[in-house]
Amino acid sequence: MKPRSLGLNAVSLLAMLFLYGPIIVLVLYSFNAAHLSMTWRGVTLKWYAALWHDEALLAATVNSLFIALVSTVGATGLGGLLALGMEQMPHRRQQTLEGGLVLPLVIPEVMMGVALMLLFVTVHVPLGLTTVILGHIVFNIPLVTIMIRTRLRKLDPMLREAAADLGADSWQVFRYVTLPLLRPAIWGAVLVAFTVSLDDFLVTFFTAGPGATTLPLKVYSMIKSGVTPEINALSALLLVVSMIGVAGSLYLQRREV
Amino acid sequence: MAIFSTSPLITSGHSVSSPAPTIDIRAIVRNHGSVAAVDHVSFQVQRGEFFSILGPSGAGKTSVLRIVAGFEDPDAGDVLIDGRSMLGVPPNRRPVNLVFQSYALFPHLTVFENVAFGLKMRRVPASLIDEHVRQALTMVKLVGKEGRKPAQLSGGEQQRVALARALVNKPAVVLLDEPLAALDQQLRQAMQVELKSIQEQAGLTCVCVTHHQEEAMMMSDRIAVMHQGRMWQVGTPREVYENPRTLFVSRFLGVSNELPGRVGEAVEGAHLFQPADDLVPGFPVRIGPEVSAGRPATWSLRPEQLRMSRERPATQDPVLPGVLEKVLFAGSETKYLVRVGRDRLWEARTSGAMQLPYTSGDPVFLHWALGDGRVFFE
Numbered sequence: 001m002k003p004r005s006l007g008l009n010a011v012s013l014l015a016m017l018f019l020y021g022p023i024i025v026l027v028l029y030s031f032n033a034a035h036l037s038m039t040w041r042g043v044t045l046k047w048y049a050a051l052w053h054d055e056a057l058l059a060a061t062v063n064s065l066f067i068a069l070v071s072t073v074g075a076t077g078l079g080g081l082l083a084l085g086m087e088q089m090p091h092r093r094q095q096t097l098e099g100g101l102v103l104p105l106v107i108p109e110v111m112m113g114v115a116l117m118l119l120f121v122t123v124h125v126p127l128g129l130t131t132v133i134l135g136h137i138v139f140n141i142p143l144v145t146i147m148i149r150t151r152l153r154k155l156d157p158m159l160r161e162a163a164a165d166l167g168a169d170s171w172q173v174f175r176y177v178t179l180p181l182l183r184p185a186i187w188g189a190v191l192v193a194f195t196v197s198l199d200d201f202l203v204t205f206f207t208a209g210p211g212a213t214t215l216p217l218k219v220y221s222m223i224k225s226g227v228t229p230e231i232n233a234l235s236a237l238l239l240v241v242s243m244i245g246v247a248g249s250l251y252l253q254r255r256e257v
Numbered sequence: 258m259a260i261f262s263t264s265p266l267i268t269s270g271h272s273v274s275s276p277a278p279t280i281d282i283r284a285i286v287r288n289h290g291s292v293a294a295v296d297h298v299s300f301q302v303q304r305g306e307f308f309s310i311l312g313p314s315g316a317g318k319t320s321v322l323r324i325v326a327g328f329e330d331p332d333a334g335d336v337l338i339d340g341r342s343m344l345g346v347p348p349n350r351r352p353v354n355l356v357f358q359s360y361a362l363f364p365h366l367t368v369f370e371n372v373a374f375g376l377k378m379r380r381v382p383a384s385l386i387d388e389h390v391r392q393a394l395t396m397v398k399l400v401g402k403e404g405r406k407p408a409q410l411s412g413g414e415q416q417r418v419a420l421a422r423a424l425v426n427k428p429a430v431v432l433l434d435e436p437l438a439a440l441d442q443q444l445r446q447a448m449q450v451e452l453k454s455i456q457e458q459a460g461l462t463c464v465c466v467t468h469h470q471e472e473a474m475m476m477s478d479r480i481a482v483m484h485q486g487r488m489w490q491v492g493t494p495r496e497v498y499e500n501p502r503t504l505f506v507s508r509f510l511g512v513s514n515e516l517p518g519r520v521g522e523a524v525e526g527a528h529l530f531q532p533a534d535d536l537v538p539g540f541p542v543r544i545g546p547e548v549s550a551g552r553p554a555t556w557s558l559r560p561e562q563l564r565m566s567r568e569r570p571a572t573q574d575p576v577l578p579g580v581l582e583k584v585l586f587a588g589s590e591t592k593y594l595v596r597v598g599r600d601r602l603w604e605a606r607t608s609g610a611m612q613l614p615y616t617s618g619d620p621v622f623l624h625w626a627l628g629d630g631r632v633f634f635e
Binding site for chain 2: 156158159161162163164165166167168169172176177180181
């Protein structure tokens, strides 16, 4: 064991507390029997039960899941094809495109939201579920492409040559060698895209119209009338779903084959 | 480099009147930028023959293999397999299979699925696939490991899978790219014997690329020595080893005891070789009739042809004095390094059982049969 100084340990602990403290408090209070969040009145699950009976909340959940599902499928398809296509390009063009891919990840999301909204309004697409889905596809494509590309570049190019040498045409090479080897990365990308879509607030906020309220939007509107234990419960649930998604994705990406 | 005299071969050294060759390579050229990686290479391989292309790394031998497999196109020349030109035919339509240096086994497939891959791509019925794969796995002694993934196999086993995956398709030619390079020394030697016996048993036609001269000599029916994109000599291992046409070939196929100098006047059916080093007396050499005296040359002799004695031997053969510098015991044989003239270290050998009672610093006499020494002109 490497000896570690007491000070370093203390700083690490503080940093972790700073990061996870609020989340832990939120989850704890979702089990608080007291209606006023500040005092502890014993453990209950009634706030979780209450979620089930909130029609508007259920509708938002359905919206969120639908948007996440469709946008994930769309982004994985398009992003995956982009990753495969980029492999065929000359090196310079790959680099240029890569820069273009990172851009949506680093520009402020507010700008992205506003830009998308302006675009939809300009081309007279009414804001609603469709526009939210399109928006989510846009920000998920770079994530998917980068993840699949990373895996693609680690593949031994000899494997594709070996398959061709053994009689596989280009479709068979893809179907029997490239695709199976990319599968963990593809599923990893699916989980990340799904999670990011489920959690997204800003882009959704600017591109959503009537009838397209998602869970994060719902939480935001509920909070305007005060923080209720119900919101804590809802947030805790979202947190669990996100953690499962991210953990699953990390696991798949680390697996070799 | 001028020292590697003589022009490279344009046609195969072996022009036996035999049936149409399985592989007929006609003056292929492959340029990488301004450099010719493959420079007018021609050779033919007969059915059932084990043909090796031997050369140092960067000689262009892998390019030749990739051109035959279809991964690279020649800039000029033609590749014929069973009499049919392969130009423009993609790798998946060529009747050849390549055993990759890194094996390139499919990591997501089992041993069985790896070997079955080629048959599956050609849509062979499942029952036949089963039979052929089993035969191939029996041949490479991998029965019982069908369900393993490549990562669960040893290096030697992976090598066998790679071999089975190629030969199961019964290709006209099996191409081997440094097939044993990734194995350790002992396994490599065992596999040399085994690969050769599989090749003979299955009647495979093989083209093997290697930089390992002993491997090439042990496995091949014929060897082509390649260097700087060209083929310098093609012949049986014995021909190439005993009658190297150039100094490069001589050096690449084994230890070569050398002495630079020039060929002098004729004496009693031979010529006098005058070493550049004035401490070494001249000695007779035998050269071809076409050679004129006075040309700079390098004289060379294999270590096993060099004999050593303490007293000046009573012989008509050439004799040179030397000083024993080092005795190197290497188990099965003992090597003696003898200094000749100012700075030449020559190597002589005896088998391990015959330890000669010499110690470093002893003056010795070196002699050899007149016909064994070779002269290479610059």
